[in-house]
Amino acid sequence: MVTVAVDYKNLQTFCKTVLEKSLPKDEAKNIAISLVDADLLGIHSHGVSRLTDYLVRMEDGLIERETKFTLENESHTTALYDAHNGWGQIVSKAAMENAIDKALNYGTGFVGVKNSNHFGTATYYTRMAAEKGCIGIAMTNGSAIMVPFGSREPSLGTNPLSIAIPAGEGKDPIILDMATSNVARGKIILANKNNESIPEGWAITKDGKQTTDAKEALEGFILPMGPKGSGLAIIIDILSGVLTGSLFGKDIPKMYGDPEPQQLGHFFGAINIESFIGKEDFYKNIDKKVKETVESKPSEGFDRVYMPGEIEMNRKRRREKEGVPLSQDIFNELEATGKKYGVEITDYLQVAAK
Template identity: 45%
Template sequence: MLALPSRYSWEGLQHFCEQVFIKAGVPAQSAAIVADSLVQADLRGVDSHGVVRTAIYLKRIEAGMIDPFAAVEKVNESEATILVDGQNNFGSVIGTKALDLALEKAKKHGAAFVGVKGSNHFGTGAYYVKKAIEQDMILLVMSNASQTMPPTGGVRPFIGTNPLAVGVPSGKELPFILDMATSVVARGKIIVSAQKGEPIPLGWAIDKDGNPTTDAEAALEGSVLPVGGPKGYAISMFIDILSGVLTGAGFGKYVNNMYENWEESQNVGHVFIAVDINRFIPVEQFKARMDQYIREIKQEPKAPGVEEILIPGELEHRRSLERKKFGIELPPKVVEELTAIGKTYGVDLAQAEFEKAK
């Protein structure tokens, strides 16, 4: 049996996913956003949030767990705040709407705090902060997630790997882009390891009995661990409070798992905080200061064996350039899954093969 091709053009993959979602009944504009969100994650090397999520998104649609036609509505609004109800649409569609509202309000009033309820998995935080950077805005994004991490001292999952992302524009230097889970590693990476049949490093997770494990399957049955021990736990809890308790979304055990709960919507909550730099100093002056700051950091003395000091987001930027040039490599299991999805919806994954798309 011939091995399936594993390297794909990012444009080809994006077109494939977009067409699959359209064939599945998703409005074209929403399908484009979802596909873009998935492929941008793969480009940056965050494969756990990339096209590997296509299958579960489709299953959630088919089971009525995502409503791609739901109106994303403002519930409460003041000069500086908005509460958005996503009404169970795609997380990335809701997130994009919330981002637009946050940027619009920040430009008008200087800053904006937009809370979201009734959402789903919204992809990577970097997807949104990059868009804010393009408009010379600072953005902070938070989201809660379903139970995968125990409180410090506990064994059973109670909080999610609740991510935090921050984007800050610069001038000639690369922008500052922090995008991190509050766990040692995003649970999606453990999912990818399980799909590949690969072990995970010790310290990433514990099994269901609280024992350290390198078995990805055992880790998925157990819990991932917070980054920095009690500090990561505290930050995750803080994000859950803002994203869930404050907004009216689910929190703690009330954020439903998209892989396991087929009776209820996820009800994920997010927060978008946008800041207009011009309300502090002229944006060009700010960018020049950021460039100076970044250059001085990168010129700091290096520890033995270190060739270069990187800033947050730099490694992902380089990976994105590399994958745009040489293609995105997908694991055989993901290729098989996407190929089957393509046959179901009449979209040919082979057209996205890197050599054919060049």
């Protein structure tokens, strides 16, 4: 597969400029930053490859151009926002900022969001908390493209969960960020866009048979990460959808294909470490935990053991210097989307073949 390497700041500026043709400037900027962040981490399924899809939904009237969220309910430690069908990235950033404020002032903050749209990667929000010295939690529901364990009838999204734990000054947080499927559906969308096959175990056809064909998989259903992934996805649907008064399960319209707003729910949490123990003690023991993990003896076939998030954060640092790889297909798609909005991609991106 041909890939091109692009400077991440220029990629942000290109996305921002395209989005600014329809959205308020600060909202365009925040969405561009969060999309490119996913590509820097190597989560291409949730990066700039989604820009065109989001804009198509917006043009179809399924996502509002401006995100005019409202605060529906609030206590010292909880809040509920209504996104009124705005952009998931915008309301989620505000919701996490509020959760962090509550954690810093009152120990913990839990904030729900209803009537929202796809928010990108969950890690984007949990790292916001870790940067402020808090533990961050983020999750969302999604349309029913995944079957519960043992079923061939979908009633779950690939509902992701991220938890980020600060590790001390100048150190990367520990970040778990996972879909509850075997893989995020975005990886199948990307494989389909790039004309690649997928491994067995990722999805079943609409008739319930195993498949390695990305297109067939997209017409069929995603498999959960076993019974535990299925259980987690159900809990995430309840916290994000049922608890917030948003849609959940089978009722959520599909992101690709259904001509209705998705009305997704998200759930965010922040925990102030100092409400439990002193930061110095916490970081000292986090060091110990990291050490015992990464220094444990690798088993056959492994070079070493990694902390969750370590591979992605190392990749991010490397790509900030060396550029973000984009497949030629995604580059072409961005170029066409740019043209549609009067933005010439080559004015922003100097392309080096990889």
